[in-house]
Amino acid sequence: MLVVNLIGIGLIALIIWWFWLYRPGNGVAAAPGQVIEVRVRDGVYEPSLIDAIAGKGISLKFTREDETACAGQVIFPELGIQKELPIGRPVVIRLVPPEPGEYAFHCQMGMYRGILRAHSG
Numbered sequence: 141m142l143v144v145n146l147i148g149i150g151l152i153a154l155i156i157w158w159f160w161l162y163r164p165g166n167g168v169a170a171a172p173g174q175v176i177e178v179r180v181r182d183g184v185y186e187p188s189l190i191d192a193i194a195g196k197g198i199s200l201k202f203t204r205e206d207e208t209a210c211a212g213q214v215i216f217p218e219l220g221i222q223k224e225l226p227i228g229r230p231v232v233i234r235l236v237p238p239e240p241g242e243y244a245f246h247c248q249m250g251m252y253r254g255i256l257r258a259h260s261g
């Protein structure tokens with residue numbers, strides 16, 4: 141019984157960490173006009189943290205290598221972007237972060253998650 145409780149607590153801790161505390165680590169800086177390649181596989185975007193400059197356009201080229209249906213879309217809620225990601229076919233998304241701040245992107249269910257971080261000038 142104690143073991144079961146401990147496993148339950150462990151699972152809850154893992155869920156809290158993943159959905160609320162996890163911060164993408166491997167960032168990449170995008171110069172204005174640059175195309176950043178993002179791989180979608182094994183439950184993560186690579187890179188999952190992209191630094192850009194507010195008001196300057198960049199392109200993100202998503203390549204989905206994961207067959208799970210979950211990875212089939214990428215959504216940028218604040219930017220009103222929602223794109224299908226066919227397996228193995230790169231999809232280029234051009235966007236302009238309107239102002240400094242963080243713009244999340246994720247799959248339909250929020251398992252795959254990344255952050256576009258826009259800096260001033």
Ligand SMILES: [Cu+2]
Nearest residue numbers: 210247249251
């Ligand atoms: Cu998903």
